[in-house]
Amino acid sequence: MLSAHEDNELVSRCLQGDSTAFNHIVDKYQQRIYNIAFRMTNNHDDALDLAQESFIRIYRALASYKGESAFSTWIHRIASNVCLDELRKKKRQPLVALSTDATMSGEEGEYSIEFAAGDEDTPEQHLLRNEVRREIALALSQVSPEHRIVLVLRDIQGYSYEEMAEIIGVNVGTIKSRLNRARIALREVLRAAEHLPKQQRLSVQKGG
Amino acid sequence: VAMNCEWISDHLTEVVDGLLTPAEQELVDAHLATCEECSSLIEELRADAFALQTLGQVEVPIDLRKRVADAIAKPKVTKNPWKFFVPRLAPVAAAVLVSVLSINLVPTYLASRTKSLQMAPEGVGQFQTVGIAAEPPQPQAKSGTGDIVVDDKQTVESSTESNPSMRNSSVTFSVTTIDGAEMSTFGAAAESEKPSMWMVSSAAGSTVFLLWGALVYHWYKRQ
Numbered sequence: 001m002l003s004a005h006e007d008n009e010l011v012s013r014c015l016q017g018d019s020t021a022f023n024h025i026v027d028k029y030q031q032r033i034y035n036i037a038f039r040m041t042n043n044h045d046d047a048l049d050l051a052q053e054s055f056i057r058i059y060r061a062l063a064s065y066k067g068e069s070a071f072s073t074w075i076h077r078i079a080s081n082v083c084l085d086e087l088r089k090k091k092r093q094p095l096v097a098l099s100t101d102a103t104m105s106g107e108e109g110e111y112s113i114e115f116a117a118g119d120e121d122t123p124e125q126h127l128l129r130n131e132v133r134r135e136i137a138l139a140l141s142q143v144s145p146e147h148r149i150v151l152v153l154r155d156i157q158g159y160s161y162e163e164m165a166e167i168i169g170v171n172v173g174t175i176k177s178r179l180n181r182a183r184i185a186l187r188e189v190l191r192a193a194e195h196l197p198k199q200q201r202l203s204v205q206k207g208g
Numbered sequence: 209v210a211m212n213c214e215w216i217s218d219h220l221t222e223v224v225d226g227l228l229t230p231a232e233q234e235l236v237d238a239h240l241a242t243c244e245e246c247s248s249l250i251e252e253l254r255a256d257a258f259a260l261q262t263l264g265q266v267e268v269p270i271d272l273r274k275r276v277a278d279a280i281a282k283p284k285v286t287k288n289p290w291k292f293f294v295p296r297l298a299p300v301a302a303a304v305l306v307s308v309l310s311i312n313l314v315p316t317y318l319a320s321r322t323k324s325l326q327m328a329p330e331g332v333g334q335f336q337t338v339g340i341a342a343e344p345p346q347p348q349a350k351s352g353t354g355d356i357v358v359d360d361k362q363t364v365e366s367s368t369e370s371n372p373s374m375r376n377s378s379v380t381f382s383v384t385t386i387d388g389a390e391m392s393t394f395g396a397a398a399e400s401e402k403p404s405m406w407m408v409s410s411a412a413g414s415t416v417f418l419l420w421g422a423l424v425y426h427w428y429k430r431q
Contacts, residue, residue, distance in 0.1 A: 019281075026276050034268040048269055055276040129262065136259040154221075155260035161227075179221035183253050190256065 007071035014062050022062075026055055029072070032157065033079045039152040040083040042141040050086055054079040069166055076167045080149055087145040139189040147182035154179060211235040216246045224253045289428070296424050304417040308410045 007028075013021035033054050038047035058078050065074055140148060153159045153167065161179075165172045216239065222228055223236055240247040 022280065023273065023277060026273050030268050030272055031265065034272060035265050038266050039263070044269065048272060048275070051268075051272055052275045052279060055272075056279050059276075059280045132259050133263055136256065137263060140260070151260060154225075155257050156263055158261075176219075176221055180218070183220055183224065183256065186256055187249075187252055 003072070004070055008067065011062055011065060011071060014059070022059055025058070025075075029075055030055075033075070036076070036079055036149075036152055036157060037083055039137075039140065039156055040087060040145065040148055042137060046086075050083050051079070053086075054082045057082060073163065073166045076153075077169065080153075080167055084145050084149060087148075091145075135190065135193065139186055139193065142189045143182065143185045146178070147185045150175065150179050150182050151186060211239045213239075213243060213246055216240075216243075216250070220250075220253060223250055224257055292428050293424065297421060300417060300420050304413050307413050311406045311409045311413075 007025075010021045010025050014025070030051065034047060034051045037050040037054070038044065041047050041050065054075075058075055061078065065071065069077075140151060143151070149168070150164065153164050154161075159167070161172050161175050165175045168175065170178075216223060216236065219228070219232075226233075228236060240250060
């Protein structure tokens with residue numbers, strides 16, 4: 001547990017007033033926190049705001065971190081709560097606000113949702129893969145934030161049920177049943193989209 | 209385990225993630241081989257999970273680190289209402305309280321004092337005081353020895369002249385000694401205690417206080 005030991009040392013340095021120690025914490029976790037925020041909002045501007053807000057809250061709560069869970073888990077819990085709180089606030093606003101960053105232009109579409117580069121795809125495979133990614137990213141933004149967070153943590157960030165239970169603060173059984181419902185909810189969004197022609201499908205999901 | 213569609217639908221995520229015990233996995237495989245509905249659902253869910261996995265990780269914007277560092281370098285904005293309001297409102301509240309009390313209580317006191325001071329005829333070495341019940345003893349002058357014995361009440365009275373709220377009242381007190389005879393002049397000219405004046409002053413004071421309070425509240429809200 002070198003990593004956990006390192007975290008605890010960074011936390012105590014922060015609490016002693018070492019301002020560089022928190023930079024190390026940010027460097028270490030920003031990739032994971034930003035990716036959760038990005039997948040939750042489907043939008044880089046909002047993701048940047050939420051990731052920033054998460055780190056500020058983490059910084060201010062450092063003194064209350066007592067080590068009852070791993071520091072990594074604790075950080076993820078704060079970040080998830082920041083994202084969920086913001087999305088619940090936004091619930092009353094139209095969904096189009098969530099995907100303003102997802103701009104389409106032309107048949108192929110310049111699509112600002114970023115995808116990890118595929119390894120050695122043929123151009124055809126590459127196109128097909130991007131198509132699938134585009135649709136799944138949009139579908140993810142259509143399910144409820146409570147379902148989205150478990151899908152993001154499990155399938156995109158790769159956490160175990162046990163880790164997710166600690167992050168979300170419920171027991172493993174609850175995580176499993178929430179994942180069951182989340183998978184079904186995502187499937188229903190995709191199934192509904194499959195009944196629409198491609199162009200219309202994307203523009204409808206974009207919020208039109 | 210009774211393996212059926214219900215069991216599958218209760219354990220979807222474990223089936224999709226392949227997190228079953230070998231015994232369970234065997235039963236699930238047997239069920240899926242015979243149940244078209246379950247097997248196509250599981251197949252779709254596996255494809256969805258795989259598609260989510262292929263989204264992978266995005267790059268973090270380079271300014272996140274700097275934005276965080278800048279934000280935490282700023283002094284914390286306190287959101288505790290007590291910590292915010294008490295230092296800002298306490299001095300004003302105290303000042304308003306003192307001024308409201310003084311403009312309401314002091315004139316009443318002074319008015320009762322000036323009434324008690326009768327105009328003493330000039331050249332007569334004595335003057336009469338008309339006491340009011342519960343009032344402190346009035347300034348006294350004694351004749352015969354050439355001394356004027358006054359008690360410290362005079363200081364109180366002379367200080368009231370500088371009270372700006374007593375603008376239309378004046379209490380003058382002069383003692384002259386001519387050839388061993390005391391000549392005392394008391395001028396007690398309280399035009400009137402105008403109650404409306406004090407009400408206006410305290411209303412103005414309260415208004416200023418309320419406006420300041422509103423300003424501080426607005427200031428707090430903006431933070």
